[in-house]
Amino acid sequence: MGTITFLLVLSFLVFFHELGHFLAARYFGVKVHVFSIGFGKQIYSKYWAGTTWQIALIPLGGYVKMKGQDDTNPALTESGDDSYNTKKPWQRIIILFAGPFANFLLAAILYFTIALMGAKTLAPIIGNVSPDSVAFQAGLQKNDEIIRINDLEIKTWDEIGKVITTTEGALQFYIKRDNNLIIKIINPQISDSQNMFNEKIKKRMIGIAPIGEVITLNLSFYDSLIYAYDKTIFASTMIFQGVQKLISGIIPSSEIGGVISIGKIISDASESSIIALLTITALISVNLGILNLLPIPALDGGHIMFNLYEMIMRRKPSEQVFMFLTIMGWIILGSLMLLGIYNDINRIFLNN
Template sequence: MSVIIALLVLSVLIFFHELGHFLAARFFGVKVEVFSIGFGKKLFTKKIGDTLWSISTIPLGGYVKMKGQDDSDPTKVSYDSDSYTTKKPWQRIVILLAGPFANFFTAFVLYFAVSQIGTHLSPVFNYAKYMPATIGSFAPDSPAKEAGLDINDTIVQINHIKIKDWENIGEAIQTADHTLSLTVIRDGALMNFDFSPVIQTQKNKFGEDIQRKLIGVGPLVNQEKLHFSLLEGIQFAWNETLYASMLIFQSVEKLITGAIGADKLGGILTIVDVTAQASNIGIVALFLFTALISVNLGVLNLLPIPALDGGHIIFNLYEWIRGKAPNEAAMYYMTVTGWGILISLMLLGLYNDINRLFG
């Protein structure tokens, strides 16, 4: 049952992505010939207006086929007034951006829903931002403990930097040069402590070894659910959508530069597996993972690979700036190359999935 839920979640995210393209295309008067969820043999079709809506056998993707636009062969164009080809480059760019935007917006809505349902602190989102700057534990040989800090001390300032949450503590410590000057509240009174952090090698969220300044303290974890007002929920949803986007952009950058090994690349099996596990935990966990996957789809589709939205955006930017479309032969070969890159990445992800899940 959990696998079915995972596939349904993936299909819904793909639907919203393609719906973004569809609505933008129709807004600019482009005829949409096919709106398909899935690939392969069509299980269900219905003609509504000029568009054939379909659900196909393999629910691992989808597409919107616009008149005058064909990803498999960019030389197949139409010069009718309702064709994608005849629209201005900036209009085509808006149509292309609408798909990823729909994914980001879907993630925003899911994060907002989580904020209103209520959630426990979780590494699935930027939880340090929602922890109070109150000390709940000390590491062995903690410089902070040796300096005289105690459990339940609330840190309000580090080196004249105001501290509002636990995330601020790490940021302030890393920017300090040598000695730290901490101001804490203890039993309603302000107290000051001066000491030096230690420098240790740690793994960051991408598994890289980095040098970090540490004072050896842990947060006081509140086991109660986080609840947000309407306005706070909107801020939470914005922060988490932005945080997830930056995280995925950084991950892609590190994969490209080799900072993260290619064996860390996950594929469709990992997505289905993790989503299925989240569905077993509860609705909040499912919403959080679905939001993360939605942002992932949005970011990956913006990559400047010719077969993706990002690659088409580059082509249209070129036409907008130069005043003429790119050479058709060059577009064709770049698109074929883009499909080759995508298929290779999908196969690599599948290979890694099999090793991870069954190896």
């Protein structure tokens, strides 16, 4: 069942990505020969509205084959107003960007759906107070519920951290303890900490940790839109920074995961709850959007780079350079996929 869920989720994400390319291409009058979910041998197809819609044997991706554009033949050129290569560079860039944009849009829709269904988050209730911290000195205790900081109403634990790290000076905490309201003035201190990439950082802290109680957010339609926007931006920033840390060597290459890891994550999420599955699907969708925008010639980002070059230099890259960089791009992608699978297999043996 987990494998079926994985294939359905991946196919759904690929479909949405390729649909972005398809709609943008058709908007600019580019003929689309094939809309494929999967690679390799065709196992199902239907010709409709001038396009062959197909499902292929290897369900680990997909493609839109446009007139005048073919990744398997980078030097391909075709004449006519309905050809991709006769469009202006800015139009081609929009067609290329539409795929990753569709992934970001899908993630926002999924996060919005999660918000309407009842997003889960940590309650703003203290579980631990570090000895000798400013919170301990102020008299904060376990089971204290933080209901307001200064003039901002607090509903989630994440909001506490945001207020502490983004404001200056002392803060006025409104604490609910045994149905009594207590006010504490606390001046956060700069302390050593770690970010999500295990880097040592310094930030404003007061020395408290959550109790771990999970609550359901009751968000209005407007608040759900804000939630979806914030979550999509946060996921995009997190993944983009992760790629940066990977390139700079802060995150080791052993952390790269492949299709096996993705399949297990999706399978575990599907067994947990529908909200967990939607959350993982949204995160993977953002991941696909970010990764496809990397300036690797075989990806959308690489093709965007070529078109930006043409816009600036008023000429296309030479055919030899274009072919060489595209082949190198495929080698880089293939190497990353093999590394991901190798890491996945290593983790399986280590866990056993």
